[in-house]
Amino acid sequence: MEPTIPDVTAIVSTILSVPVDELDPDTSIFDLGANSLNVTELAWRLSKAYAQRIESEDLYQAMSISGIIAFLSQRLQDVAVDRQKEVNALIEEFSVPFTETPRAKVTTVDAHLHSTVLLTGATGSLGSHILAKLLASYDAVAVVCLVRGDPLPRLRASFDQRGLDPAILDEASKTGRLQLLSTSSLADKHLGTTTTDYARLLETVDIVIHSAWRLDFNIPLSGFKGDIGATRSLAELCACSARRPSLNFTTSISTTFGVPDELVPERPLEPLAKYALNQGYALAKVVTEHTLYRLHTAAHQSFPLHIIRVGQLCGDTLTGFWSTDEMAPMLLASIPALRAIPREIGAPGS
Template sequence: MRVWIPRAKKDNEFLSSDGSSVEQKASTVLLTGSTGNFGSYLLDHLLSQPWVDKVVCLNRSTNAQGRQLEAHKERGLEMVFDRVSFYQADFSDQRLGLSDTDYNRLASTVDLVIHNAWPVDFNRNFRSFKSSVDGVQHFIDFCISNKDRSTKLLFISSIGATSNWGSAAPTSRSKIPEVELTDWKVARTGYGQSKLVAERLLSHAAREVDLPASVVRVGQLGGPVLHGDARGKWTEKEWLPSLIRSSITLRALPENLGPVEDIDWVPVDIAAVALAELAFNLVQTAQNPKTGANFFHLVNPSCTQWTKLVPSMTSMIPTDVRLVGFVEWVTILKESVNTAGGFQGVDEGVNPAAKLIDFFDNLQDRAIRFPKAKSTLLETRETMKVSKTLAELDAVGPEWMALWMRQWRWSVDVDAAR
């Protein structure tokens, strides 16, 4: 695989991996889900790239530009959108909710689609994701609608599409390979199943209609690390921030994470850089669609363990918070819900993990039934050949963990509690 690397901005000039320079027109990129957390960092980084001329943002929101401004302001990102156009979209519609004029114009000008929008809800069944899966087919149709040009498609999938790998391949000790997975049992939840169906639909289109396509399975994204303490933070509604905030309230912090002890997280702003490298590779390289889509894994190649991060957390929370095993911690969380008289009585502001009780209960069950089980990790060998950023990424360390704690501003409350 030949890899292309963007160099310092110079009119239409790029540098190939063999050191030769080539001229290539800058691309128009269509991005979905730009107002979300990852989407915001991705849009910001795309706008800094010399190979990107314009960005077209398709979002479900009626006020996407206003939401984009707020999202970028909160995160300290670029707020000049003179090269960005915003459209309200309906991905379940065959024309993506666009007028015929807009649809045809975009189909004749867009070089790359990055489909990032997807509802993240692990409690929904597969059928409820039908409109999202339909949207993948509609983007395939969009990319091949103009016979005079080649529009490429990069789909943001998820590690959730592989969450049942251990059960589907119980004798396998290897990492999950960077290939299309044909066993439907490798996905557990409705969310993961919908992502897996979308992956296979896209790879089938690559083979059957010569669509140049890539699938990127994204793992756990952490908070930003490139913007300091003042701007941006790990979204507090996610499981890890919820776990830590609830631990302060429960006065108990898990000293291990059971079946998810291995940490291969990627900071969200670094993930945006790596994703842009994968997108650039798709735009600039020739691909043999007959082999299907290219598959990549956006996870940290360098792993660490939760136990190594615990000291940086305990130094920033009240001293009376004790360390407990993960199974015991989930039991304490369940008891807090019962003591509050059920979910209706839980104050999510101080005990947010309560609303994720099913998620933690599932992890507790796995920790009890398979106490020696190891996390199943994703292979990154091929991805690192394309993304220099990922290849050079350090493992999550105490410094990043402490930074995320400061970004949550919880240390202010801790000082008062000491």
């Protein structure tokens, strides 16, 4: 949020208990009656409003409302430059050339009829529904799931929790349509599987659907290096596999909120941090999208790449199950406790 005279004046007015129209932006806040306690409170309120750590000392330097605005604008600009530098550095770091030797390309005549899908994130909201759909609706499709821990019990528990039928997992496992691999770390070059399993993936996979990602909106960009690395490892698998599988990466519309056009173009955007929400999660998706574009181009587009920007997922249309750590269920759950609802959902300050 850009600091403006009305917004900063409103905050100062509340703290000093002076009406807005009596506050001259160029007058020192100390001449307007501010004491050290007011300055501490003002620093705290501004820190919250502009998501920056602002100290009392900064306000003693800035003095007036205009001075505070100039200080905040400079601070936000410096932060934006640093954020962009971090994004660029991570794109560089993760788009270095692959080291795996590509397998000789095999052309499969009936790839659409008998495909093997490699799915990540199958224990999650989206992944479990993709898995259920693939097993229920596409008889000729085999699915390999990369799951942390003990895969079958974890998948069963996830299906159970979401009102999906776990019996289809047992049935598909018995017939071999569902193959489960435990991963120690997807960011590992061989996706945290054994050498034998990785070699089999290189020979058999036709489509990769990558839905695994840490859904945490509080950790910084640097905390997502594992997720970015995992996506790179999957791109390497696609570039070097005999069947040159397509990579379908699930990203998020949080990468595009700052795009100035009304419609977000369905093509690579500039890798600009200012297009993304100011959170590690969204910036990491920006880094990953652009790392993939680069790797795709460097590998002479040998593997098809699909970047899918997903909006807010809603609850299951049949069971109603909706993950309780999503924004909308959290908002609904807070209503009885607060006995209030926002006047305008999504409006500033609501």
